[in-house]
Amino acid sequence: xxxxxxxxxxxxxxxxxxxxxxxxxxxxxxxxxxxxxxxxxxxxxxxxxxxxxxxxxxxxxxxxxxxxxxxxxxxxxxxxxxxxxxxxxxxxxxxxxxxxxxxxxxxxxxxxxxxxxxxxxxxxxxxxxxxxxxxxxxxxxxxxxxxxxxxxxxxxxxxxxxxxxxxxxxxxxxxxxxxxxxxxxxxxxxxxxxxxxxxxxxxxxxxxxxxxxxxxxxxxxxxxxxxxxxxxxxxxxxxxxxxxxxxxxxxxxxxxxxxxxxxxxxxxxxx
Numbered sequence: 001x002x003x004x005x006x007x008x009x010x011x012x013x014x015x016x017x018x019x020x021x022x023x024x025x026x027x028x029x030x031x032x033x034x035x036x037x038x039x040x041x042x043x044x045x046x047x048x049x050x051x052x053x054x055x056x057x058x059x060x061x062x063x064x065x066x067x068x069x070x071x072x073x074x075x076x077x078x079x080x081x082x083x084x085x086x087x088x089x090x091x092x093x094x095x096x097x098x099x100x101x102x103x104x105x106x107x108x109x110x111x112x113x114x115x116x117x118x119x120x121x122x123x124x125x126x127x128x129x130x131x132x133x134x135x136x137x138x139x140x141x142x143x144x145x146x147x148x149x150x151x152x153x154x155x156x157x158x159x160x161x162x163x164x165x166x167x168x169x170x171x172x173x174x175x176x177x178x179x180x181x182x183x184x185x186x187x188x189x190x191x192x193x194x195x196x197x198x199x200x201x202x203x204x205x206x207x208x209x210x211x212x213x214x215x216x217x218x219x220x221x222x223x224x225x226x227x228x229x230x231x232x233x234x235x236x237x238x239x240x241x242x243x244x245x246x247x248x249x250x251x252x253x254x255x256x257x258x259x260x261x262x263x264x265x266x267x268x269x270x271x
Contacts, residue, residue, distance in 0.1 A: 001149040003177070003251050004034035005210040007227040009244040010183075012046040012216050015056055019044060021244075022082075023071055029246055030075035035149055037075075038179045039082030040212035040227075041123075041158050042106065047183030047212075048219035050132040057104050059090025060120065069115035078148050079111045082181040082210070083123065083157055088138060096120070103138040108155050108181055110146045119144035121155035125163050145173050151253045158182035161195040167203050171266065176256040177206040184211050185221040192224060201234035204260045206251050213244045232259040 006025035011017050022039055029037045041047055044064070045056045058064045064084060072079040086107035088098045099105070099122065106126070110119035122140025127133045143166075146153045154175040160166055161180060170178060178199065184192045192209070200207040208229045215222040225242030229249045238247045260266060 001035045001151055001251055002033050002248055003208060003229065004029035004032070004037045004246055004248040005208055005227045005229065006037060006039050007211060007213055007225055007240055007243075007245050007247075008040055008043050010040065010043055010046050010212040010214040010223070012049040012214075012218065013052045014046075015044055018046070019067065025246060026071050026075050026077065026079065029248065030077050032248060034077055034248055036078040036080070036153070038080040038181060038208060038210045040210050041083045041181040041183040042085070043082040043181075043212060044084045046214070046216060048216035048221055050136060053085045053104060053136055057085040057087040059087050059094050060096050060107075060109065060117065061094040062087075062090060065109060065117075068109065069111050069117070072111040072113060073115040076113050078113060080155060080179050080181065081109045081111060083108045086122070097142070099141045100138045104136060105138050105140060106133070106157060107140070108157060110144070110148075110153070110155065112148065118148070119146040119153075119155065121157065123157040123160065124166060125159045127159045143169055143173065145170070145175055151251065152176045154178045156180050158184060161199060161209070164199065164202065167199050171203045171205065175203075175205060176253045177208065177251055178203075180207065180209045182209055182211045184224055186224045189224050189226065192226060193228070196228060197230050197234045197236070200230035200232060204232045204263065204266060205256055206231060213242055232256050
């Protein structure tokens with residue numbers, strides 16, 4: 001399966017421009033033969049544009065998600081739609097399983113080639129350090145695993161990388177590829193690279209960390225980019241700098257199984 005990461009230029013609050021860049025990136029990745037495309041965290045409004053969150057929040061049945069589903073269908077790809085701000089009350093009213101009947105969540109949706117919502121992941125660990133995320137949003141609870149093209153795919157988001165127990169739960173459910181939409185800023189570049197690699201090494205699975213690109217003056221923050229795919233040994237398969245770009249690699253579920261059989265460290269775990 002060909003996996004593509006779209007490291008998008010994200011402009012704070014510029015929803016239509018951000019969506020246009022996402023659409024162009026998905027189309028370009030599909031033209032290059034991608035089967036699954038992953039977008040960054042809060043690629044629609046920008047992670048640090050907290051004042052804009054309520055304005056652009058939407059339920060999972062509302063038009064923004066229809067547009068993203070159409071993007072998957074038009075390009076015949078699986079699409080992990082980075083994350084967007086979900087209006088939990090609207091989703092609850094539409095019959096979705098939500099962690100709270102009101103408030104907002106940092107939500108990634110996995111669309112298959114037919115545009116169907118195959119998985120929903122709401123960021124579990126909300127960043128509280130000089131950030132309004134933990135004040136504005138409700139943490140998620142679900143851990144959907146999506147079987148796509150013979151590969152079991154899980155989703156986590158950005159700050160989740162610092163909490164390895166979450167990844168153990170995914171491995172216990174058979175995950176072979178974990179995609180990590182993110183909005184990781186400077187100066188914590190070494191953390192970004194080390195944590196992504198560590199999650200791959202300790203869980204013997206592919207980890208794909210998909211960051212954005214851009215500066216947020218209101219938060220005095222710049223995203224560090226460096227989207228990367230690690231193989232189940234933790235070896236870097238592909239990585240980029242901090243400018244808007246794409247990368248693509250072939251991932252193989254058989255390689256995950258071969259490495260786990262060759263080095264069966266997961267079987268030596270003690271709770």
